Amino acid sequence: MLESFLQFTFSGLTVGAVYALVALGFTIIYNASDVVNFAQGEFVMIGGMSTVFLRQDGLPLAAAAALAIVLTTVIGILLDKLAIARAKRASVLSLVIITIGASIFLRGAAQLVFDKQLHRLPAFAGEDPLTLMGATILPQSLLVLAGAAAIFVGLWLFFNRSRTGKAVLATANNRLAARLVGVDTAFIMALSFGLSAAIGATAGVLITPLTLTSYDVGLMLALKGFAAAMLGGLGNPFGALVGGLAIGLIEAFGAGYVSSEYKDASAFLVILLILFLMPRGLFGKKTVERV
Amino acid sequence: MFGLFKKATLLTTAAGCLALGATPSFAEIKIGSVLAVTGPASFLGDPEKKTLDMLVEAVNAKGGINGEPVTLIVYDSGADANKARTFATRLVEDDEVNVVIGGSATGSTMAMIPVFAENDIPFISLAGAVEIIDPVNSWVFKTPHTDRMACEKIFADLKARGLTKVGLISGTGGFGKSMRAQCLDVAPAKGIEVVADETYGPKDADMTPQLTNIKNTDGLQAVVNPGFGQGPAIVTRNYRQLGIEVPLYQSHGVASKGFIDLAGEAANGVRLPATALLVADQLAESDPQREVVTSYKAAYEEKYGEPVSTFGGYAYDAFMLMKAALETAGSTDGEAVRAAIEGTKGYLGVTGAFNMSADDHLGLDSSAFRMLEIKDGAWTIVE
Amino acid sequence: MDRFLPSPTARILLALLAILALAPLVFPSTFYYRIFTLISINAIVVIGLVILLGYAGQISLGHAGFVGLGAYANAIGPTHLGLPPLLALVLGAALSAALAWLVGRPILKLRGLYLAVVTLGFGILVQMVLVNESWLTGGPDGMAVEDLGLVSLVKALGLKMKTAQVWYVFSGLMLLLAAWVALNLRDSPTGRALRSLHDSEVAARTVGINVARYKLIAFVLSAVFASVGGSLLALFNRFVTPDVAGFIHSVELVTMSVLGGAASVLGGIAGAALLTTLPQALTVFHDFETVILGLIMMGVAIFMPDGLLPNLANRAKRTRRTNR
Numbered sequence: 001m002l003e004s005f006l007q008f009t010f011s012g013l014t015v016g017a018v019y020a021l022v023a024l025g026f027t028i029i030y031n032a033s034d035v036v037n038f039a040q041g042e043f044v045m046i047g048g049m050s051t052v053f054l055r056q057d058g059l060p061l062a063a064a065a066a067l068a069i070v071l072t073t074v075i076g077i078l079l080d081k082l083a084i085a086r087a088k089r090a091s092v093l094s095l096v097i098i099t100i101g102a103s104i105f106l107r108g109a110a111q112l113v114f115d116k117q118l119h120r121l122p123a124f125a126g127e128d129p130l131t132l133m134g135a136t137i138l139p140q141s142l143l144v145l146a147g148a149a150a151i152f153v154g155l156w157l158f159f160n161r162s163r164t165g166k167a168v169l170a171t172a173n174n175r176l177a178a179r180l181v182g183v184d185t186a187f188i189m190a191l192s193f194g195l196s197a198a199i200g201a202t203a204g205v206l207i208t209p210l211t212l213t214s215y216d217v218g219l220m221l222a223l224k225g226f227a228a229a230m231l232g233g234l235g236n237p238f239g240a241l242v243g244g245l246a247i248g249l250i251e252a253f254g255a256g257y258v259s260s261e262y263k264d265a266s267a268f269l270v271i272l273l274i275l276f277l278m279p280r281g282l283f284g285k286k287t288v289e290r291v
Numbered sequence: 292m293f294g295l296f297k298k299a300t301l302l303t304t305a306a307g308c309l310a311l312g313a314t315p316s317f318a319e320i321k322i323g324s325v326l327a328v329t330g331p332a333s334f335l336g337d338p339e340k341k342t343l344d345m346l347v348e349a350v351n352a353k354g355g356i357n358g359e360p361v362t363l364i365v366y367d368s369g370a371d372a373n374k375a376r377t378f379a380t381r382l383v384e385d386d387e388v389n390v391v392i393g394g395s396a397t398g399s400t401m402a403m404i405p406v407f408a409e410n411d412i413p414f415i416s417l418a419g420a421v422e423i424i425d426p427v428n429s430w431v432f433k434t435p436h437t438d439r440m441a442c443e444k445i446f447a448d449l450k451a452r453g454l455t456k457v458g459l460i461s462g463t464g465g466f467g468k469s470m471r472a473q474c475l476d477v478a479p480a481k482g483i484e485v486v487a488d489e490t491y492g493p494k495d496a497d498m499t500p501q502l503t504n505i506k507n508t509d510g511l512q513a514v515v516n517p518g519f520g521q522g523p524a525i526v527t528r529n530y531r532q533l534g535i536e537v538p539l540y541q542s543h544g545v546a547s548k549g550f551i552d553l554a555g556e557a558a559n560g561v562r563l564p565a566t567a568l569l570v571a572d573q574l575a576e577s578d579p580q581r582e583v584v585t586s587y588k589a590a591y592e593e594k595y596g597e598p599v600s601t602f603g604g605y606a607y608d609a610f611m612l613m614k615a616a617l618e619t620a621g622s623t624d625g626e627a628v629r630a631a632i633e634g635t636k637g638y639l640g641v642t643g644a645f646n647m648s649a650d651d652h653l654g655l656d657s658s659a660f661r662m663l664e665i666k667d668g669a670w671t672i673v674e
Numbered sequence: 675m676d677r678f679l680p681s682p683t684a685r686i687l688l689a690l691l692a693i694l695a696l697a698p699l700v701f702p703s704t705f706y707y708r709i710f711t712l713i714s715i716n717a718i719v720v721i722g723l724v725i726l727l728g729y730a731g732q733i734s735l736g737h738a739g740f741v742g743l744g745a746y747a748n749a750i751g752p753t754h755l756g757l758p759p760l761l762a763l764v765l766g767a768a769l770s771a772a773l774a775w776l777v778g779r780p781i782l783k784l785r786g787l788y789l790a791v792v793t794l795g796f797g798i799l800v801q802m803v804l805v806n807e808s809w810l811t812g813g814p815d816g817m818a819v820e821d822l823g824l825v826s827l828v829k830a831l832g833l834k835m836k837t838a839q840v841w842y843v844f845s846g847l848m849l850l851l852a853a854w855v856a857l858n859l860r861d862s863p864t865g866r867a868l869r870s871l872h873d874s875e876v877a878a879r880t881v882g883i884n885v886a887r888y889k890l891i892a893f894v895l896s897a898v899f900a901s902v903g904g905s906l907l908a909l910f911n912r913f914v915t916p917d918v919a920g921f922i923h924s925v926e927l928v929t930m931s932v933l934g935g936a937a938s939v940l941g942g943i944a945g946a947a948l949l950t951t952l953p954q955a956l957t958v959f960h961d962f963e964t965v966i967l968g969l970i971m972m973g974v975a976i977f978m979p980d981g982l983l984p985n986l987a988n989r990a991k992r993t994r995r996t997n998r
Contacts, residue, residue, distance in 0.1 A: 004503050007533070011499045018496070036787065083972055090979040093733060097932045097975040100925055105968025112961055116333040118521050120553050127556060129532045136532050210528075211496035212521045212553055216331065220494040223794065223921065230791040256500035260489045261463065261806045268795035275788060276780050329964065366957055372816055372915035373907070374953070377708060381954070384705035384838075398815040402913040420815060463805055465814040472808070 003134035008256040009249065014141040014210065016248020017148040018044075021203035022225025023232065023240035024151070025196035031172035031235050032192035035084060035095045039103040041222030042110075043200025046072045048213035049110055051205050052119040061121070069201040075106070076197025080190050103218060110215040123209040144206045151199055152241055159237075168192065172235070224267075231271050233281030242282060246270075320361045320623055322347070322613065323388030325378045325403060326417075327395040330369035331464070331493060334520065334549070335395040338591075338603035339417055340365050343392065345594050346610045356617045364388060368399050375399035379406040389623040392609045394418050395602075397465050404431055411625035413616070413632055415609040417602070419544075420469040424652040430625075432632055432652045434608040434642055436543060436566075438470035438517070439477060440657045444564040445515055445540050446474075446481040448662050448673070454512040454538070458487035458505040460498065460526055462518030466544050470517035486511060491522055498522075499529045506535050513537050519544030524553035531557035538562065543660070547600035551668055562673065564660040566642050568604045569670045579639055587641050601642075608640035683857040686940055687850060694846040698839075707838035709951060714845035715906045717946035718852045720930045721939055722899025725856055727928070728937035729868040730892035732782070733790045736797025737927050740770045740897045742804060742919025744904030745819075746811060749914045752820040754810065759822045763905040767898045774897035775890065782889040789893070797924050804916035816915030819908045841910055848906060849943070852899060856939050859895070868892055900927075933974050935981025944983045 025040045047068050054064035083098050090098065125139035159165040170178040171188045179185050204213065211217075228247045232239025247267045254266035274282065324343060327336035347363040355361050364386050368375035375394065382388045383406055390413045394400030397420040404423075407414040408430045416423050421437040449457065457478075461471035471490075478485050487508040489501035505514060514537060516526050523545045530539055539561050541550070546565035551558045567580045571588045574581040587607050591599045615638060616631035617623065635647040635654060643659020662673045697710060719741055726732050747766025751757035757765070773796075781792045804811045811817060828840050835843075859865045867888050870878040879885050908914045917923065926949060934945025952970065956963040978985035 004507060007503045008500045011497045015497050036790075083976060087976040087979060090975060093727065093932055093936060094975045094979050096733065097929055098972050100929065101968045101971030101975060103968070105965055105972065108962070108964025108966075108968055111329060111964065116329065116337050117549060118334070118524070118553055120524075120555070122555075129534070136534065138532055207496070212524060214521070217494070219921070223798075227791060227794070230787070234787065252497070252500045255489075255491075256504060260491060260501045262802065264492060265799055265802050268798055272792060272795055275792060367960075367963070371917045372913065373911060373918060376911050376913065377712065377954075380708045380838075381705050384708070385703045396815075398915040398917075401815060401818075402911065402915065405912055422815070463814065468805075468808065468813045469815060 004256065006133055006135035008252045010135060010137045010141060011256075012249035012252030013245060014137075014144050014248070015251065016245035017144050018203050018207050018211075018221070018244070019224045019228045019247050020241045020244025021148055021151065021199055022221050023228035023244045024155070024237055025200050026225055026229040027235055027237050027240045028168075028192050028196045028199075030229075032168060033084065033189050034092065035099065036092075036226070036234075037193075037196065038096065038099045038222050038226070039079060039106060039218075040196065040200055040225055041218030041220070042103050042106040043072050043076060043197045043218075044204040044207070044221050045110060045213060045215065045218040046075060046106065047201025047204025048121070048208035048217070049114050049119065049204075049215065050201075051208065052121060052213065053114055055121070061124070065205045068205060069198055072201035072204075073194045073198040076193040076195075076200075077190050079197075080193035084193070085186065085189060103222065107215055107218060114215060116215060118212050118214045119208070120212045121205075121208045138210065140206075140209045144210070147202060147206045148241075151202065152237070155237060164191070227268065227271055231274060231281055233283040236281075236283045239281055239283035320356055320359045320390075320617060321386060321388040322361060322363050322610075323382035323386060323391040324363065324365045324393040325368050325375050325382065325391070325399065326365060326393045327370035327399065328365070328367040330367075330371070331520065332370040332396050334547070334600070335417070335602045336367070336370075338600045339393070339395060339606040341595055342591065342603040342606040343610060345591065346607065349590075350614065356614055357621060365393075368395075370396050370399065372398040372402040376402045376406065379403040383407070383410045383412060388412065389625075390414070390613055390617070390628060392417070392606065392613060397423065397469060400433075404428060407431070411629075413613070413625060413629045415613060415632070417605045417609060419466055421473065422469075427650055427652050429633075430629055432612070432647070434605045434612070434640070434645075434653075434655075436564075436642070436655055436657070436660060437473070437653065438466070438542070439473040440655075440660060441470060441517075441543050441564050442474040442477050442515075443481065444657050444660045444662060445542075445562075446478065446483045448562065448564075449513055449540075450482060452513075452538070455482060456484050456486045456510045456512045458489070458508055458511050458514045459485055460487075460489045460491065460501055460505060460514060460516050462493055462520070462522045463490050464493040464518065464520070464522075466542075467518035467522070470542055470544070474515065474517060491518075491526070493520060493522060495522065496525065497529065498526050499533060502526070502529050502533055502535065506533055511537055513540060515540045515542075517542045517544070521553070524550060527554040527561060528557045543601060546663075547602070548598035549600070551665060551670075556668075558665045559667065560665065562662060562664045565663050565670075566601050566604055566659065567661055568599060568601055568641050569663060570661065570672055573670075573672055580641075580643070583639060584641055604641035608638075608642050608645070611640060612638060612645065683854070683861065686857060687854055690850060690853060690940075690943070694850075698842070704836060704838045707836075707842040709954060711838070711841045711845045711910060712907075713943075713947045713950045714842075714849040715903050715910065716927070716930060716950050717849050717943040718906065719900045719903035719927055720934070720942040720946045721852045721856045722896035722903070723927055723931040724936060724939055724942040725859065725868075725899070726892050726896035727931055728935075728942075729860065729865060730871055730889050732889060732893065733787070733928065734793040734893075734896070734924070735790045735921070735928065736793035736795070736800075736924050737896070737900050738919050738921070738923035739793070739797035739800035740774070740900035741904035741907070741923065741927075742797075742800050742916065743770045743773070744901030744906075745908035745914045745918050746804060746904075747901070748905045748908040749812075749817050749819045750810060753817065759820060759909060763902065763909075766905050767901040770897040770901035771894050774894045778890045778893040782893060783886045794921070794924075797919060797921060801916050801919040801921075804919055811916070814916060816913060819912050819914060821912065822909045845906060845910070848902075852902075853939050853943070860939075864888065864891060929971060933971065933982055935984040938981070938984060941981045941983040945981070948982065 029037045050068035051064045123140040129136035167183045228243035232243030250267045251263050254263035366378035394416045397418040400416040400418040416433040461467040487505045491498050541563040567584050571584045588599045616628050619631040620627035638645045643655045645654040647654035663670045664673050744766040748762045751762030867883050930945035930949045935941025
């Protein structure tokens with residue numbers, strides 16, 4: 001019994017860590033610009049796919065991964081500079097359409113630049129599972145968890161210790177006020193897009209040895225990540241972490257204990273329930289709505 | 292706006308005909324096709340389209356069918372049945388095709404059937420489920436084995452190994468769901484007891500919870516995984532991670548080299564029913580399928596630089612059946628071509644030997660399926 | 675010329691009628707009847723979204739769920755329960771309205787993106803049920819839909835029309851009806867209340883408008899439009915699969931309403947026309963299809979933030995002014 005429980009937990013945490021990273025990407029961009037970036041899942045896809053193809057071109061795995069993350073970061077910044085920043089008069093709705101359009105565009109481009117096949121990377125630390133009280137976990141799952149933890153800690157330090165990070169937080173709180181005290185909000189926007197893209201790409205690199213990748217994996221990740229961000233309270237990085245892990249765990253326990261056919265349903269039912277009871281999400285900002 | 296493009300193509304084709312001194316009466320043969328070239332089923336539609344492109348090119352280089360040049364019009368349904376239906380209408384009403392090959396997935400095929408049947412257009416589907424040809428629609432044929440045959444083949448192999456208690460883990464996509472139903476249906480008759488029955492979604496990233504439940508089922512002797520795409524590869528990897536010892540069976544839905552690459556080490560020991568195409572070089576010299584299989588494989592791999600897949604093979608057979616029927620009929624008359632396909636006897640294709648009749652619009656028996664096992668990352672024939 | 679026409683609503687409806695009446699003159703083949711029928715059916719759903727997005731300022735990422743309910747009501751009702759198709763259409767719409775009310779009531783008291791995530795979950799749940807309950811819905815491979823009997827009715831009346839033409843006329847009339855309802859709603863007290871929310875919710879509240887109630891009305895209405903559109907699609911195609919309720923379809927619908935101009939009925943119809951014909955036109959580009967579709971969506975949203983139609987209208991006005 002305990003063995004099954006542990007096995008479900010490992011599964012839920014691994015998948016949940018990826019949702020959490022996608023949710024974090026949503027949160028960072030939302031904070032800087034009020035944009036809900038539905039292209040967030042494509043960053044994960046580009047990270048994984050470029051690593052696969054750079055490696056096929058002969059680069060060692062580590063170099064391919066690093067280059068893929070840099071490449072995705074550049075794409076993230078371009079998305080801001082070429083699309084979001086240009087749509088000055090656009091409503092929130094139009095911005096959503098822009099990011100959905102960007103996600104369709106990136107998916108189409110990936111299908112041209114790469115291919116339509118499924119791909120996989122070798123596990124970074126071997127394929128032999130580790131056993132803990134009868135349950136097994138792959139070393140790669142531990143790397144995913146460690147990577148997610150490192151990103152969250154790093155971001156916390158960045159936002160709370162560095163000057164730039166504080167400027168991001170200031171922008172998130174009140175854009176006009178931030179601009180008045182001399183924060184370059186255009187730079188902050190580009191930074192947020194770059195950062196989100198880099199986080200997405202890292203998630204893509206870490207997860208590809210476990211879950212495989214192809215040009216169309218982004219959409220489902222974006223949906224789950226968005227749901228996780230809303231569950232945690234859109235705009236709160238800690239909420240993104242908890243929301244992501246929660247959805248991963250609910251799915252795993254749903255599949256293990258209830259019904260594998262309706263496991264995605266269990267995740268969304270919990271979200272609906274929580275939003276009905278706690279409309280700001282678990283850790284949403286308690287600010288007054290401005291009009 | 293589409294019409295304009297169409298006219299341009301017609302003009303160029305017409306010019307081509309005149310230049311070659313072919314019949315100026317403009318009697319080209321138009322083959323329509325709706326395939327899931329992109330989207331979740333692109334691993335079906337992509338090799339199917341490539342195969343058709345290759346064959347049409349080859350046929351035209353040899354002067355076409357019945358001396359007429361062949362034009363192939365392919366639309367991408369993205370595996371969406373509503374789009375497939377619209378493109379089917381476009382093929383019939385706008386492009387005025389003579390015959391149709393395609394429908395990569397069962398849903399799209401079922402949505403398109405009424406369009407072709409109402410317009411007397413012979414249609415060969417490339418999708419799996421048995422409902423396409425049962426009950427028989429006089430205009431509709433198909434080339435892939437049915438999922439029911441795959442279940443029967445797997446269960447027969449299990450019986451031969453003395454295993455009767457199986458766990459099922461199926462994808463909830465069309466293929467997995469349909470095959471699961473067929474396996475559950477055919478199991479009692481084959482003396483197989485299904486002791487566990489789990490499912491997973493087409494985009495799921497981890498199946499260890501479902502497999503843990505299967506592993507903990509009393510008396511489990513084997514596991515069968517109906518499904519295609521990434522799911523079976525992840526199931527196979529999770530299966531080894533959990534250290535499940537009983538044999539694992541996959542379906543013909545993963546019968547491509549890609550599956551071995553994706554599942555890696557974990558694929559070793561997996562068995563599945565598949566066509567001769569995967570083991571072309573291992574076929575006995577005396578094997579009647581050897582020649583057609585090796586020549587298709589060689590041509591495809593040379594042209595596209597990627598391993599051939601079973602799904603492209605379905606398109607190969609569909610095209611060859613259609614070509615033979617057009618030649619037998621000697622015209623593009625719908626009824627004549629349809630009757631010619633129905634009268635196909637002893638066509639030896641990539642998938643198997645086809646013997647059609649008025650009540651069998653597939654014409655394959657399960658002898659065309661070979662039981663394969665993956666050993667050291669390569670297919671081997673189990674006999 | 676303006677003074678001979680009674681009202682802007684009548685003018686818009688007459689313009690639509692004229693387009694629908696004249697379009698067949700330039701159709702190169704009967705296939706175009708199908709495309710225009712699809713445009714009309716999509717436009718009916720999009721007009722519902724215009725009420726929700728344009729009038730009430732709320733976004734739904736799961737409207738295809740309601741389309742799916744309507745479509746499967748017409749698949750399941752006649753097949754399993756022996757209901758006449760029109761009754762199934764009405765029951766589907768009633769079910770959609772009831773569900774929209776249940777989901778919307780608690781959530782529409784809140785502001786922001788909550789409706790988006792809740793409808794997203796709703797759409798995914800609907801699709802999941804359609805995929806999983808094969809005994810009822812035929813599962814992922816879908817099920818056949820019984821005939822509405824339109825063609826035989828037309829034949830009985832002694833008219834000689836092809837199936838595609840019959841549907842073209844029928845769907846066109848339904849579109850006119852939907853547009854008429856939406857335009858009248860816009861000019862009604864409810865519509866004015868709704869549009870005042872869109873401008874400023876707090877202002878609306880201070881003048882005594884029950885904000886949540888009006889948003890709920892808009893949401894329920896939009897669900898009914900979506901459900902009716904879904905029923906028509908099922909009856910027209912004679913076949914349904916769960917894709918019709920999928921997230922991608924939801925996104926397509928929202929995109930149609932925003933691209934055309936979210937606040938206007940005509941804009942919604944233009945958006946539906948654009949996004950229904952684009953995939954057909956883009957088949958020329960083969961592999962580049964998806965890339966171009968994405969670029970067009972981004973381009974319109976960036977350079978025409980009010981939507982395609984209002985933007986073109988403004989531009990036309992400006993040139994007319996400069997020419998004068």
